[in-house]
Amino acid sequence: MSAAETSQRTVSTPEQPGQTLLAGLLWCAGCDQPLRVVRVVAASPAYECPSGCRQHQLDAASVDRLVRCEVEREAPALLAGVPAECQADIYRQLICRVVLGATVDDLVVTWRI
Numbered sequence: 001m002s003a004a005e006t007s008q009r010t011v012s013t014p015e016q017p018g019q020t021l022l023a024g025l026l027w028c029a030g031c032d033q034p035l036r037v038v039r040v041v042a043a044s045p046a047y048e049c050p051s052g053c054r055q056h057q058l059d060a061a062s063v064d065r066l067v068r069c070e071v072e073r074e075a076p077a078l079l080a081g082v083p084a085e086c087q088a089d090i091y092r093q094l095i096c097r098v099v100l101g102a103t104v105d106d107l108v109v110t111w112r113i
C-alpha cells in the first residue's frame with residue numbers, strides 16, 4: 001500500500017515536492033489573514049492573500065526554501081533523512097506560524113519550540 005501513488009495522481013506538474021509544505025502556516029503581515037496557495041496552469045504555485053491586500057503573489061517554492069533554511073538553522077537534525085512527504089508534519093510541530101511581508105524574504109517565523 002503506497003501513499004505516494006494515490007497522492008501523486010492529482011499532481012499535474014512533475015516534481016516540486018513540498019509545494020504546499022507551508023499550507024496553513026503562512027499569514028499575511030498586511031491584514032493578518034492566512035495566505036492560500038494558488039496554482040495556475042503552466043505556472044509555479046504561489047501564495048496569495050485572500051483579502052487581496054497585496055499586489056503580488058509570492059512564489060511558493062521560494063518561500064518554502066527560505067523557511068526550510070530557517071528550520072535547518074534552528075533544528076538541523078530534524079529534517080535530516082526525512083522524506084519530503086513527511087516534512088510537512090515536522091514543520092507543523094516546529095512552527096506556530098510564518099508571517100509574510102511584501103517579499104518572499106520578508107518573513108518572520110514564530111516557533112513552537
Ligand SMILES: [Zn+2]
Pocket residue numbers: 028029030031032033049050051052053054
Ligand atoms: Zn493580506
